[in-house]
Amino acid sequence: MLRLPSLTWMLAGLVLLLAPSAFSHPAPDGFAKLAARLSPSVVNISTSQKVEGDLPLFPKGSPLERFNDTFGRGGPRTENSLGSGFVIDPDGIIITNDHVIKGADEIDVTFPDGTTLVAEVVGHDVATDLAVLRVQSENPLPAVPLGDSDTALSGDWVLAIGNPFGLGGSLSVGIISARNRDIQSGRYDDFIQTDAAINRGNSGGPLFNMDGEVIGVNSAILSPSGGSVGIGFAIPSNLVRQVADQLLKYGHTRRGWLGVSVRSITREVAQTFGLDKATGALVVSITSGGPAQKAGLEVGDLITRFDDSVIADSRGLTRIAADSEIGRKVKVHYIRGKKARVTSVTIGRLQEDDDEEADTRPSTTEPTSGQVMGMSLSVLDNTLRRRYNIRSDVAGLVVTDIAVGSDAASKIRVGDVVEEIGWKAVATVEDARARVAALEKSGKGPVALLINRHGELLPRALKY
Structure with missing residues (x-):
């Protein structure tokens, strides 16, 4: 009994000695130097759009009725919105969200030094909510690199810079809370979740790692109030790089296409295929004349592998098929009944809306x-x-x-x-x-x- 206190102190001392080497990503002393280096590349994006139609009238008999002739009638009006973006090329290439610039008639980009430039849309992708803009500048612009989002881990420190509520250059800090989040916003959902404060106006802004690389584009929040509650979502930089490269090269995206609709399965359904766990993507419909039908796939087949990649669920197959090179032949492994089969499919091009x-x-x-x-x-x-x-x-x-x-x-x-x-x-x-x-x-x-x-x-x- 008398030895417990000394043993406790010994253990506590051991923990203190081990602490510096036990954690590979200790909390930084501050973020001022990192913010000063990165902030010049983060821009405020303001858009204007002409909207046809009358504004609602004040009720008859209301004290404000006299303003109807001034405010409640007439032709088009202008609506404005705010967002964020960041420069990835000194020649004036900027990344933002598609929903930030959607329907805009005019797009202005304002830099931290007050410089405002008019932007043109190089291309946009509704499916991933990404857009690429271009501005013309006499001098090279400060740019930031896209990092490898696949190396980002839950618990890593991250830094968000943006234009929340029009407050340009705002910085918030947090960690990566989770990876591969599906928030039901589209078929390519693969978000990085973070607890760094993200609010309205942060959309399109960068999420940085501690090396100053962009690992995500802040895009959405989950909130009952409309403000940040520590659940924000960013599009991973590897997807951003792929989409941006295509938009810069073609002006639109070029995605691979199998010609099937698929869904994930439950453990009970998996057992009907002779599997002991839920894995794979179940084919629920096939496009007539599409690549899958030509390869002999049928409704009810369970796709388990796509070349060398194991298919865990329907999301996995959707992403890997979209990323595949158009015209490439791939081996698709599937189960029909309880019999494993393999077929060769030539990837087609997904016809985007x-x-x-x-x-x-x-x-x-x-x-x-x-x-x-x-x-x-x-x-x-x-x-x-x-x-x-x-x-x-x-x-x-x-x-x-x-x-x-x-x-x-x-x-x-x-x-x-x-x-x-x-x-x-x-x-x-x-x-x-x-x-x-x-x-x-x-x-x-x-x-x-x-x-x-x-x-x-x-x-x-x-x-x-």
Whole structure:
């Protein structure tokens, strides 16, 4: 008993002696030198957009009614927004988020020294929310390098610089909280999560490591209040580099394409393929005439490997296929029933929505939107595809609103695409109404719907 205190002190002393060598990434003494070196490359981005339409009128009889003639009527008005960006090339190449400059008529870039330059859009990618801008400057601009985001680890220190709420040059510090986050914003989700404070206006700004390299582009936050609660998300720099290179070279992205829709599986489903754990990507639909169909793949096949890469889930296959070189032949390993098979697939090019010159809305005199079973449904066009991040090969009716209290409210989400009703495809609102009416007349119970949610096909049943 008398020896415990001395033993405790000995152990405490041992811990103190080991502490410096036990942690490979100790907290830095400060960030002032790093911030001074990096801040000149981080810019404020302000955009303006002309919007047609009248502003709302003040109510009749209101003390403010007299201002209606001044503020409530008239033609176009200008809307402004703010964001961040950073220079990656001294010749004036800037990275930011697509949503920062989306729809802008004018884009101004302001540097920390007060210099403001007009920017032009080199290219943008809705799928990854990235954009590349170019400014013309008489002198070389301060630039920062893109690092290797694959080497970033949970617990590493990071530094964010940006323009939150218009407060340019704001710096916040934190750590990487997690990697490979899927926040359901698109099919290429692979975010770095950080607790560094990120707020409105930080979008498009850089997330630096302690070597001064950009390892992410700050893009989104999870917050019940709209302000930072320590859960921010950044696009990894390796994805940024790949997209930026394509935008600079082609003006648009060029992604590989298999021609399949896939979903992840549960352990129970895995057992039907003779597997003891949930892995792979289940093929739920195949594009007619696409690379996968030509290679002999079928709905119900479970893809387990793509060349030398093991496929853990549907997200993994989507990313690796998109990253593949167009025209390249790859070996795809899959299971059909319980039998392992291999086929060779020639990668095609994914047709991006932005590449389409023609509107995809069907030519029809029928209504293009309407209410069906508590859902506001609209025929898909390019605008709706971009708004809800819907692929060009998805067909059906997109859900734009849901009635409160309807059966659909607890089962359907805005942005879902209704592909089938009663196991028959629907292309127009009238198709949907006629199909529901026929099923209701038959008295067969709830209406079966096949929903496409970010490439995942989900069966749903709605009560009349």
